[in-house]
Amino acid sequence: MIKLYSKAKLPTLAGDFEIYTFTNDENKEHAALVRGQIDGRNDIPVRIHSECLTGDVFGSKRCDCRDQLLRSMVYLGKQEYGMLIYLRQEGRGIGLLDKIKAYSLQEQGYDTVEANLRLGLPADKRDYTFAVEVLNYFHITSIKLMTNNPSKIDFLEGNGIRISERIPVKSEPTPYDEFYLDTKRVKMGHQI
Numbered sequence: 531m532i533k534l535y536s537k538a539k540l541p542t543l544a545g546d547f548e549i550y551t552f553t554n555d556e557n558k559e560h561a562a563l564v565r566g567q568i569d570g571r572n573d574i575p576v577r578i579h580s581e582c583l584t585g586d587v588f589g590s591k592r593c594d595c596r597d598q599l600l601r602s603m604v605y606l607g608k609q610e611y612g613m614l615i616y617l618r619q620e621g622r623g624i625g626l627l628d629k630i631k632a633y634s635l636q637e638q639g640y641d642t643v644e645a646n647l648r649l650g651l652p653a654d655k656r657d658y659t660f661a662v663e664v665l666n667y668f669h670i671t672s673i674k675l676m677t678n679n680p681s682k683i684d685f686l687e688g689n690g691i692r693i694s695e696r697i698p699v700k701s702e703p704t705p706y707d708e709f710y711l712d713t714k715r716v717k718m719g720h721q722i
């Protein structure tokens with residue numbers, strides 16, 4: 531169960547948000563960026579973003595994470611109501627240390643899925659329970675989810691959150707992430 535820990539105003543390059551932090555069973559420093567008075571307000575746009583230090587912070591070209599994060603924030607910054615939930619589950623949940631190991635295997639020709647499996651780790655180890663609990667905290671039962679990932683939709687729908695609409699999150703492919711995006715589409719079912 532989560533419990534509100536702290537909140538404060540957070541003006542950003544993409545607009546004004548409020549940042550909420552919660553204590554949680556995993557003891558992870560997840561956060562939610564909120565726009566407007568969203569309590570009990572259904573069908574607001576929500577982005578659930580998984581941490582990518584290399585992309586989100588350093589601007590790595592190996593993935594489209596930063597592009598998706600910035601585009602989501604710019605979109606949300608223009609809405610009256612909305613939320614971005616930022617989950618600290620780096621590397622699809624395997625953590626930064628093993629993600630970089632997986633990158634090194636990808637340099638030997640494995641794709642993003644094969645590299646995880648070769649390390650004896652699941653292709654995707656993520657869990658969206660915290661996001662469901664944040665939505666419950668705000669008494670929201672139905673959202674417009676900003677994603678291309680069908681398994682995220684399945685998880686939320688399996689946990690009491692209706693997805694009334696899917697808002698695609700586009701990113702501009704580059705020569706560096708073409709193969710990665712292709713693998714996401716072919717092996718992980720992403721609608722890109």
Ligand SMILES: Nc1nc2c(ncn2[C@@H]2O[C@H](COP(=O)(O)OP(=O)(O)OP(=O)(O)O)[C@@H](O)[C@H]2O)c(=O)[nH]1
Pocket residue numbers: 578579580581582583593594595598619620621622623624629632633642646676677678679682699714720
């Ligand atoms: N293990 C591993 N993780 C990666 C790799 N590239 C990106 N990631 C992680 O993948 C996560 C983002 O997942 P994506 O598949 O890009 O997007 P998504 O959240 O599933 O789907 P969208 O909602 O459509 O963005 C972040 O946690 C990144 O750190 C990689 O090659 N290996």
Ligand SMILES: [Zn+2]
Pocket residue numbers: 582584585586593594595596
């Ligand atoms: Zn990334």
